[in-house]
Amino acid sequence: xxxxxxxxxxxxxxxxxxxxxxxxxxxxxxxxxxxxxxxxxxxxxxxxxxxxxxxxxxxxxxxxxxxxxxxxxxxxxxxxxxxxxxxxxxxxxxxxxxxxxxxxxxxxxxxxxxxxxxxxxxxxxxxxxxxxxxxxxxxxxxxxxxxxxxxxxxxxxxxxxxxxxxxxxxxxxxxxxxxxxxxxxxxxxxxxxxxxxxxxxxxxxxxxxxxxxxxxxxxxxxxxxxxxxxxxxxxxxxxxxxxxxxxxxxxxxxxxxxxxxxxxxxxxxxxxxxxxxxxxxxxxxxxxxxxxxxxxxxxxxxxxxxxxxxxxxxxxxxxxxxxxxxxxxxxxxxxxxxxxxxxxxxxxxxxxxxxxxxxxxxxxxxxxxxxxxxxxxxxxxxxxxxxxxxxxxxxxxxxxxxxxxxxxxxxxxxxxxxxxxxxxxxxxxxxxxxxxxxxxxxxxxxxxxxxxxxxxxxxxxxxxxxxxxxxxxxxxxxxxxxxxxxxxxxxxxxxxxxxxxxxxxxxxxxxxxxxxxxxxxxxxxxxxxxxxxxxxxxxxxxxxxxxxxxxxxxxxxxxxxxxxxxxxxxxxxxxxxxxxxxxxxxxxxxxxxxxxxxxxxxxx
Amino acid sequence: xxxxxxxxxxxxxxxxxxxxxxxxxxxxxxxxxxxxxxxxxxxxxxxxxxxxxxxxxxxxxxxxxxxxxxxxxxxxxxxxxxxxxxxxxxxxxxxxxxxxxxxxxxxxxxxxxxxxxxxxxxxxxxxxxxxxxxxxxxxxxxxxxxxxxxxxxxxxxxxxxxxxxxxxxxxxxxxxxxxxxxxxxxxxx
Numbered sequence: 001x002x003x004x005x006x007x008x009x010x011x012x013x014x015x016x017x018x019x020x021x022x023x024x025x026x027x028x029x030x031x032x033x034x035x036x037x038x039x040x041x042x043x044x045x046x047x048x049x050x051x052x053x054x055x056x057x058x059x060x061x062x063x064x065x066x067x068x069x070x071x072x073x074x075x076x077x078x079x080x081x082x083x084x085x086x087x088x089x090x091x092x093x094x095x096x097x098x099x100x101x102x103x104x105x106x107x108x109x110x111x112x113x114x115x116x117x118x119x120x121x122x123x124x125x126x127x128x129x130x131x132x133x134x135x136x137x138x139x140x141x142x143x144x145x146x147x148x149x150x151x152x153x154x155x156x157x158x159x160x161x162x163x164x165x166x167x168x169x170x171x172x173x174x175x176x177x178x179x180x181x182x183x184x185x186x187x188x189x190x191x192x193x194x195x196x197x198x199x200x201x202x203x204x205x206x207x208x209x210x211x212x213x214x215x216x217x218x219x220x221x222x223x224x225x226x227x228x229x230x231x232x233x234x235x236x237x238x239x240x241x242x243x244x245x246x247x248x249x250x251x252x253x254x255x256x257x258x259x260x261x262x263x264x265x266x267x268x269x270x271x272x273x274x275x276x277x278x279x280x281x282x283x284x285x286x287x288x289x290x291x292x293x294x295x296x297x298x299x300x301x302x303x304x305x306x307x308x309x310x311x312x313x314x315x316x317x318x319x320x321x322x323x324x325x326x327x328x329x330x331x332x333x334x335x336x337x338x339x340x341x342x343x344x345x346x347x348x349x350x351x352x353x354x355x356x357x358x359x360x361x362x363x364x365x366x367x368x369x370x371x372x373x374x375x376x377x378x379x380x381x382x383x384x385x386x387x388x389x390x391x392x393x394x395x396x397x398x399x400x401x402x403x404x405x406x407x408x409x410x411x412x413x414x415x416x417x418x419x420x421x422x423x424x425x426x427x428x429x430x431x432x433x434x435x436x437x438x439x440x441x442x443x444x445x446x447x448x449x450x451x452x453x454x455x456x457x458x459x460x461x462x463x464x465x466x467x468x469x470x471x472x473x474x475x476x477x478x479x480x481x482x483x484x485x486x487x488x489x490x491x492x493x494x495x496x497x498x499x500x501x502x503x504x505x506x507x508x509x510x511x512x513x514x515x516x517x518x519x520x521x522x523x524x525x526x527x528x529x530x531x532x533x534x535x536x537x538x539x540x541x542x543x544x545x546x547x548x549x550x551x552x553x554x555x556x557x558x559x560x561x562x563x564x565x566x567x568x569x570x571x572x573x574x575x576x577x578x579x580x581x582x583x584x585x586x587x588x589x590x591x592x593x594x595x596x597x598x599x600x601x602x603x604x
Numbered sequence: 605x606x607x608x609x610x611x612x613x614x615x616x617x618x619x620x621x622x623x624x625x626x627x628x629x630x631x632x633x634x635x636x637x638x639x640x641x642x643x644x645x646x647x648x649x650x651x652x653x654x655x656x657x658x659x660x661x662x663x664x665x666x667x668x669x670x671x672x673x674x675x676x677x678x679x680x681x682x683x684x685x686x687x688x689x690x691x692x693x694x695x696x697x698x699x700x701x702x703x704x705x706x707x708x709x710x711x712x713x714x715x716x717x718x719x720x721x722x723x724x725x726x727x728x729x730x731x732x733x734x735x736x737x738x739x740x741x742x743x744x745x746x747x748x749x750x751x752x753x754x755x756x757x758x759x760x761x762x763x764x765x766x767x768x769x770x771x772x773x774x775x776x777x778x779x780x781x782x783x784x785x786x787x788x789x790x791x792x793x
Contacts, residue, residue, distance in 0.1 A: 220619065245629065247633070249633045253635075264721050266732075268729075292644070296637065
């Protein structure tokens with residue numbers, strides 16, 4: 001390391017070696033195909049995940065708009081809907097079958113394709129090598145495979161929308177017998193087969209990705225980058241990958257059994273079933289078994305979605321408050337505690353399946369215990385911004401929004417985690433409100449925060465700020481306006497997944513409220529289109545990044561050139577001398593991780 | 605990308621080998637899912653256990669021997685005794701195929717004795733759990749075939765020990781997994 005240069009003391013270092021770089025790496029001979037399509041560069045793969053995820057977010061969001069139209073305006077006719085959906089919306093009215101298909105696909109797509117692949121696929125790929133100081137992933141080839149498995153899974157899922165009997169319609173959890181018997185509903189025919197194939201491919205993609213993330217974080221850190229000097233983003237991605245690697249295989253085993261039940265006459269999940277008065281020969285199976293296998297993944301999945309958002313929010317809050325993160329070790333400890341607890345609470349999704357109430361008591365206790373690490377995290381975020389020098393960039397706003405949503409959504413989790421209250425609240429809109437706020441919207445906010453914050457590193461340009469502020473405020477206000485009223489509906493006992501509520505005397509008076517929710521949902525959806533416009537417009541036309549370190553951050557990704565090539569650093573990988581959160585220390589605004597600790601420095 | 609690893613990193617475990625360790629944890633979880641489902645089901649009413657086919661004892665012997673041969677192959681590679689190494693990985697691959705063949709014979713016997721998917725839930729579990737394991741063994745055989753082709757490639761010589769080590773590790777793992785399943789089915793039945 002003789003050619004030490006110290007970046008980071010000042011954030012306005014000029015851009016070095018930009019043109020030199022091309023010459024330096026001239027022997028690569030990258031073609032369009034190897035650079036943009038079958039790329040093994042983690043940064044390109046991250047962008048592929050992001051853009052595919054954005055496509056799915058649009059599709060999944062549009063689905064919710066369409067079924068919200070049905071819920072808000074059950075008697076109205078929309079001729080354009082028939083033009084768009086054909087048979088699904090005969091006479092301009094969404095058919096019941098199509099409604100269930102759309103609800104199912106909305107859940108599947110958003111949970112797996114957007115908030116798992118689109119979130120951790122994008123940012124784990126993008127940030128892990130850049131922030132730990134590695135040239136690429138442990139296995140760039142496997143990393144590329146991970147994306148292409150996801151891509152094929154996407155194609156298969158997309159194709160299921162176009163088969164005659166429609167996509168799967170039995171809910172995103174795919175409980176048998178609806179998912180196991182083709183005769184059960186139109187969506188359970190070929191649509192369900194495609195769903196299973198797609199999800200199996202998706203599991204493979206997640207595993208390949210997760211293996212790589214773990215191996216890279218533990219083995220490929222640069223000199224001086226001890227585990228306790230890692231930025232919290234990396235810790236979050238690490239635990240996310242651990243969760244995925246240990247829980248997806250269990251879901252996979254559940255899927256294998258389901259496939260055999262569907263096609264090879266086994267009875268793992270089926271017993272004593274009548275369809276149209278006909279008794280089925282299946283004997284000795286149990287549908288509850290599937291729920292156990294599913295939720296053993298399903299609950300960790302919630303944290304697979306949430307942890308990356310937590311990690312990125314921690315980083316962004318610290319950078320934009322110009323203050324060190326409060327309680328770094330407590331943050332890691334609480335991530336660890338959440339990871340462990342995530343594996344021990346799955347049965348709280350099954351309190352009303354006939355689960356032994358004695359056993360239920362343990363799951364209640366373990367579930368409520370999650371409140372402890374969650375509260376530690378919230379406390380640390382609030383104390384991080386406390387009396388900070390806050391810069392309200394769009395990324396910072398979304399990170400703050402994340403904390404707000406995490407608090408309000410997390411509090412309702414305490415209600416739902418009680419097995420006694422759950423008897424009343426299960427399968428109502430209260431549940432919908434809870435998990436949409438705490439998992440869905442909050443993680444979306446984490447993702448937006450990440451996009452706004454690291455966009456300059458991804459594309460060498462900024463996103464438009466004004467559009468970003470509009471995006472934030474409408475989404476923030478809209479999210480609460482959509483999901484807050486649902487708590488009231490749920491407390492009144494309004495069940496989820498129903499096609500129509502106006503024939504029920506007890507839920508008739510929610511008609512206007514449903515209309516209101518639907519209108520806000522449409523507005524929020526339109527604002528997301530504005531964001532997507534901003535995203536693509538800025539790739540080519542955005543304001544150019546002229547400094548190496550536009551946010552004045554300490555982490556390693558800002559020591560790379562503005563548009564880093566494959567390999568990230570020109571010359572040697574920088575050495576790390578300190579943790580990532582030296583902000584406002586000893587009179588310095590920030591001290592990058594690459595700066596050696598000087599003799600007269602106060603301890604951290 | 606010649607300089608993927610810095611000098612410090614080279615002293616650590618090779619990333620591929622480490623990745624395999626994590627993958628082993630992942631595969632273990634899948635079988636933990638399967639076997640815990642089996643335990644849950646076996647405690648419910650109407651459960652009729654399945655008798656393990658006799659030939660599965662032979663499978664067990666075969667896979668144990670193959671673990672020994674793959675170990676010796678690693679040693680031979682380390683000592684640069686390439687002829688011995690080639691012979692040993694060929695034997696290991698053949699033993700792997702022998703394992704899968706004996707499993708298949710066992711399945712046919714069971715199936716013939718009316719233990720079918722529609723007749724026996726315990727049997728269905730047994731077929732699927734051991735079948736998925738056999739697929740993992742086949743994956744190992746494919747890895748061995750790749751090593752085999754490399755060893756006989758006269759144009760390029762491969763002396764890196766990582767592929768042999770990772771394949772050997774995987775092979776020991778599927779062996780151990782089989783021992784676990786074997787004992788599991790003996791005890792829970």
